[in-house]
Amino acid sequence: MRTPKLVVVDLDGTVVGHDTAHLRPSRAVVDALAAVRAAGVPVAVATGRALWSTLRTITDLGFTEGLHVASHGAIVYDIAVRRAVHQQHIDPAAAIAAYAAADPEVTFAIEYESRGWVTTTDFKRDFESVWLHTLDLDALGATRTPRLVARVPSLNPYGVGEARCPRAQAATDGARLDTTVYHAEVGFNGWTDVGPAGATKASGLDRVAHAYGVTAAETVVFGDSANDLPMFAWAGHAVAMGQAADSIKAAADEVAPSVADDGVAAVLRRWFP
Missing domain, CATH: 3.30.1240.10 (Hypothetical Protein, Haloacid Dehalogenase-like Hydrolase; Chain: A; domain 2)
Incomplete structure (x- = not known):
């Protein structure tokens, strides 16, 4: 893939480990994502987390603006204005x-x-x-x-x-x-x-990409779990984390080092040294 015009990262298992407590991303990952943004390329989070938990890690990543996807695509949130720009609900x-x-x-x-x-x-x-x-x-x-x-x-x-x-x-x-x-x-x-129905990380990211004037083919996504599969199919280049299950790796275009080994940073250095 040529240099992507949109970079998307999952949170748990991708920029931080899986844990029941709040974890902070490594300095290597924070710096790598900062280098992407410094190059003028937007970075979006796409997570299954609820919004309040998503915002906590987005802050840890150093983001102060941009569109981000939470709740498996049911919410698209603009962090600069602190409000949801798209939200879907169900009657449960x-x-x-x-x-x-x-x-x-x-x-x-x-x-x-x-x-x-x-x-x-x-x-x-x-x-x-x-x-x-x-x-x-x-x-x-x-x-x-x-x-x-x-x-x-x-x-x-x-x-x-x-x-x-x-x-x-x-x-x-x-x-x-x-x-x-x-x-x-x-x-x-x-x-x-x-x-x-219809709300996935891919559906949320389609809205984000449209807002940035970017196509799915120009987007790289990073993930490690089954809920990342829709965005793997949507994106031009999908990267699975090294510790992911074999079924997730098989759906990706590339396998990065594990989250413990800062796999997101390792791959992004190819385009954003």
């Missing part, structure tokens, strides 16, 4: 009922505006985030949201092993969601994100 009630029928141990959470998580009382709050109040299933289902989380017990570790948790995948298959309404992203460790 039907999805809640479908998952509850598919797996009796499922628990739920929703993104509440840009403020934090609202959960059922049995949802494990076992990672660092912003936790708000609890609701019963009826009240949770009546609350519009960019993202519903359906979580089942899992022995699949976060960020390693299979790209999709088998039990979460089974629950999602059993739920048989209406794909004209919902899009499900099955994660590593029992966690499935349910958002609006």
Whole structure:
């Protein structure tokens, strides 16, 4: 690929490791992304994270402007003006009922505006985030949201092993969601994100690229997980991180060193020394 006109990075497993606590990006990655921006090429984050968590790491990366994608494409956020320029929501009630029928141990959470998580009382709050109040299933289902989380017990570790948790995948298959309404992203460790139909990192990035006057073919993307596959297919050049599952690497045009070895920085130096 020639020098890209847009650089896109996932967060967890790409610029920081997978962890339940807040991690800061390395100096090598911060400097590499600064070199891209100094060359006049925009950098966008595309993450499955909720907005409040996304903004924390964007700040750590040194960004003060630009368009960024959160919640698997349901939100596009302009950091310079501190507001969402695109946002999609779902009515989660039907999805809640479908998952509850598919797996009796499922628990739920929703993104509440840009403020934090609202959960059922049995949802494990076992990672660092912003936790708000609890609701019963009826009240949770009546609350519009960019993202519903359906979580089942899992022995699949976060960020390693299979790209999709088998039990979460089974629950999602059993739920048989209406794909004209919902899009499900099955994660590593029992966690499935349910958002609006058509909302993926690729759909969010298509909006970002259009705003910058850049095509998908002129874009390089970095990622490590199953939710990165839509943007891998969309972009002109897709880079998988070295620690990613084989199925993710197989979908990429290139495999970088791992996140622990600053793989994003290593690849970007080719174009932005």
